[in-house]
Amino acid sequence: MKTQTDRKTRTLGGVGAEVGALGFGCWAIGGEWSAPDGSPLGWGEVDDEESVAAVRRAFDLGVTFFDTADVYGAGHSERVLGRALAGRRDEAVIATKWGNLFDERTRTMDGADTSPAYAREALVASLRRLGTDRIDLYQLHIGDTPPDRALELRDACEEFVAEGLIRAYGWSTDDPERAALFAGGEHCVAVQHACNVLEDAPEMLSLTEERGLISVVRSPLAMGLLTGARGEGRRPAAGDIRSTPPAWLSWFETGGVPAKHWAARVEAVREVLTADGRTLTQGALGWLWARSGRTVPIPGFRTVAQAEENAAALALGPLRPEQLEEVAGLLA
Numbered sequence: 286m287k288t289q290t291d292r293k294t295r296t297l298g299g300v301g302a303e304v305g306a307l308g309f310g311c312w313a314i315g316g317e318w319s320a321p322d323g324s325p326l327g328w329g330e331v332d333d334e335e336s337v338a339a340v341r342r343a344f345d346l347g348v349t350f351f352d353t354a355d356v357y358g359a360g361h362s363e364r365v366l367g368r369a370l371a372g373r374r375d376e377a378v379i380a381t382k383w384g385n386l387f388d389e390r391t392r393t394m395d396g397a398d399t400s401p402a403y404a405r406e407a408l409v410a411s412l413r414r415l416g417t418d419r420i421d422l423y424q425l426h427i428g429d430t431p432p433d434r435a436l437e438l439r440d441a442c443e444e445f446v447a448e449g450l451i452r453a454y455g456w457s458t459d460d461p462e463r464a465a466l467f468a469g470g471e472h473c474v475a476v477q478h479a480c481n482v483l484e485d486a487p488e489m490l491s492l493t494e495e496r497g498l499i500s501v502v503r504s505p506l507a508m509g510l511l512t513g514a515r516g517e518g519r520r521p522a523a524g525d526i527r528s529t530p531p532a533w534l535s536w537f538e539t540g541g542v543p544a545k546h547w548a549a550r551v552e553a554v555r556e557v558l559t560a561d562g563r564t565l566t567q568g569a570l571g572w573l574w575a576r577s578g579r580t581v582p583i584p585g586f587r588t589v590a591q592a593e594e595n596a597a598a599l600a601l602g603p604l605r606p607e608q609l610e611e612v613a614g615l616l617a
């Protein structure tokens with residue numbers, strides 16, 4: 286078995302580190318960046334000082350696991366995270382990702398490179414931006430990489446482990462077969478995949494149980510829809526990906542208006558999720574912990590207040606089994 290779990294902690298086998306059942310996702314704190322056609326890939330403008338303060342506040346509240354990617358903000362997220370963790374690096378568990386090509390100067394993403402040679406190049410650049418000498422969890426960001434290429438990358442990751450450049454690795458993919466392929470590698474300890482109250486991932490959760498992997502859960506709040514804040518009329522700014530949603534982003538309509546179908550489903554489960562004194566956000570995280578003892582949701586954030594509310598969910602723990610059933614019934 287690669288990993289062990291209890292209610293509040295997850296042990297990453299290869300890393301030998303214990304992380305809390307909650308991590309923080311650092312996409313939003315990368316600030317603005319875009320696709321070659323100019324459409325936004327970030328979450329609008331951010332205040333780096335607030336981002337740094339939020340990371341440090343999370344840390345003080347017991348959150349030590351941070352997930353970023355080289356491409357978030359075209360390198361900016363890694364730099365901000367590195368700055369926030371300076372002096373406390375050894376207490377933190379840092380996950381980042383590679384595979385996308387981008388230009389730090391123009392802050393644009395431009396294609397992907399899944400060659401093993403590029404993986405090494407990207408790794409060296411991430412280490413530099415993060416101001417560290419090793420990555421705790423290195424993740425392949427290209428979810429549909431063909432299996433034969435993925436096997437080459439798995440071998441490359443094992444080399445990186447042997448060289449002490451990374452401690453463990455995983456794949457950010459929603460395809461259980463691909464995740465299983467990577468899981469065959471000795472130091473593969475996690476898969477990063479989407480899952481939230483509105484969009485369950487039963488096959489992936491079964492796989493992580495079977496293979497002893499940690500489920501690093503991305504978009505646990507459905508990109509903000511499950512916080513309720515967007516339903517209250519707050520709309521994302523023009524440079525926010527939610528304001529001009531690409532085809533894969535179904536939670537929001539143009540202008541960042543919550544999609545009616547999904548907003549109605551949030552309302553249907555609001556009462557169950559907010560029982561026991563939880564906020565909606567905390568209920569959405571509690572649902573994920575109740576779904577599997579291997580989940581580590583990584584909600585995005587950009588303020589100290591969000592960091593505090595999200596970190597406080599840990600003490601409230603998983604929803605009760607009957608609440609999980611109630612949610613399933615309401616959404617059936």
Ligand SMILES: NC(=O)c1ccc[n+]([C@@H]2O[C@H](COP(=O)([O-])OP(=O)(O)OC[C@H]3O[C@@H](n4cnc5c(N)ncnc54)[C@H](OP(=O)(O)O)[C@@H]3O)[C@@H](O)[C@H]2O)c1
Pocket residue numbers: 309310311312313328352353382426457477502503504505506507508509510512514566583584585586587590591592594595
């Ligand atoms: N392919 C991949 O590998 C991939 C893809 C997506 C995400 N990820 C990872 O997963 C992480 C999380 O996913 P996500 O960023 O897509 O979305 P998410 O965690 O589902 O939603 C995060 C957003 O919700 C809002 N929020 C968070 N806490 C809140 C609170 N307490 N009250 C009110 N609003 C709150 C914030 O946005 P506003 O304040 O602006 O509303 C925040 O940016 C990312 O940061 C990234 O690390 C990875």
